[in-house]
Amino acid sequence: MTIKPDTRQLLALYRQMLVIRRCEEQLAKSYQAGLIPGPCHTYVGEEAIATGICAHLRPEDAIFSTHRGHGHALAKGVSVAQVIAELYGKASGCSRGRGGSMHLFAPEVGLMGTSGLVGPSILQAAGAGYTFQLLKTDQVGVAFFGDGAVSNGAFHEGITMAASWNLPTIFVCENNLYATEVPFAEATRNPEVANRSSSYGLPSIVVDGNDVLAVYEAAGESVARARSGNGPTLLECKTYRTRSHAEGMLDTGYRTMEEIDTWKKRDPINCFADRLLKDKILQTADLEVIEEEVTRLIMDAVKFATDSPWPDHTQVMEHVFSTNENADA
Numbered sequence: 001m002t003i004k005p006d007t008r009q010l011l012a013l014y015r016q017m018l019v020i021r022r023c024e025e026q027l028a029k030s031y032q033a034g035l036i037p038g039p040c041h042t043y044v045g046e047e048a049i050a051t052g053i054c055a056h057l058r059p060e061d062a063i064f065s066t067h068r069g070h071g072h073a074l075a076k077g078v079s080v081a082q083v084i085a086e087l088y089g090k091a092s093g094c095s096r097g098r099g100g101s102m103h104l105f106a107p108e109v110g111l112m113g114t115s116g117l118v119g120p121s122i123l124q125a126a127g128a129g130y131t132f133q134l135l136k137t138d139q140v141g142v143a144f145f146g147d148g149a150v151s152n153g154a155f156h157e158g159i160t161m162a163a164s165w166n167l168p169t170i171f172v173c174e175n176n177l178y179a180t181e182v183p184f185a186e187a188t189r190n191p192e193v194a195n196r197s198s199s200y201g202l203p204s205i206v207v208d209g210n211d212v213l214a215v216y217e218a219a220g221e222s223v224a225r226a227r228s229g230n231g232p233t234l235l236e237c238k239t240y241r242t243r244s245h246a247e248g249m250l251d252t253g254y255r256t257m258e259e260i261d262t263w264k265k266r267d268p269i270n271c272f273a274d275r276l277l278k279d280k281i282l283q284t285a286d287l288e289v290i291e292e293e294v295t296r297l298i299m300d301a302v303k304f305a306t307d308s309p310w311p312d313h314t315q316v317m318e319h320v321f322s323t324n325e326n327a328d329a
Helices: 007-032 047-054 071-077 082-086 119-137 147-151 153-165 193-199 212-227 256-264 266-278 284-307
Strands: 062-064 143-145 169-176 204-208 233-238
Touching: 007 047, 007 071, 007 082, 007 212, 007 266, 007 284, 047 071, 047 143, 047 169, 047 212, 047 233, 047 266, 062 119, 071 233, 082 169, 082 284, 119 153, 119 169, 119 204, 143 147, 143 284, 147 153, 147 169, 153 169, 169 193, 193 204, 193 233, 212 266, 266 284
Parallel strands: 062 143, 143 169, 169 233, 204 233
Antiparallel strands: none
């Protein structure tokens, strides 16, 4: 079943991608200005994936993300202000300033955590799917992971469990061709991810991860399958990050500028804007209005983060572990 977005949804997809892009560009500037303690991994170039997937999700659906998780957080419903404040280390951040770039957490919208480790999202999403199956709800668990995680044991274990138990889980591989600076084609004899699904007995879909409509349609099919009790899907989104692995690292050396420039011509936001203009869904003036709105949103978020207080050092031991004071002795 092909799921096509209406005009309202098309505009929402474009705006969401633009919000992610402008937020990431601002975070890169903030990092360069010394305002972000710790690392900063941006999602520039991959916005279509988080946007297309999360457009089908509800707040009660659970997603699990990676070190490159800002885009997933924003697409799932975390505010720009909370994301920027978190990277600034402020108490108003989504993780109260304790997590930084790689540890965003907002269970109220179904963001169950990003992680600097490779592959745990696969097992966590399978666990969420198992929980939803036991509770007999129509919620879904979604794992975002990179091509490097495919060589991790968690990939085999999580997909094996999900397929065997028919769990409502969607495994989203963001194949951006490099695991940090190691080419995926040199790390495996099989640089295709989706065709691994036949070994586990679950359906797979491979899409152009820079085409938000292709991602949207594939995600709609996968989410519908999971909600209806028909089990998991492996979704491979072929994409590319046009910035360095992390801010402050080199852009080239392991890849060429020619390769980067070639992928920039396939920029997911520019290509989608061209399509909306060609189909006369938007006019250039409409794009300018959206750009101005998003720019104001980012500026307001930066001010919010800048003006927010630092975490109270007396609370450093809070939220470290859970206690139940009402439990029987």
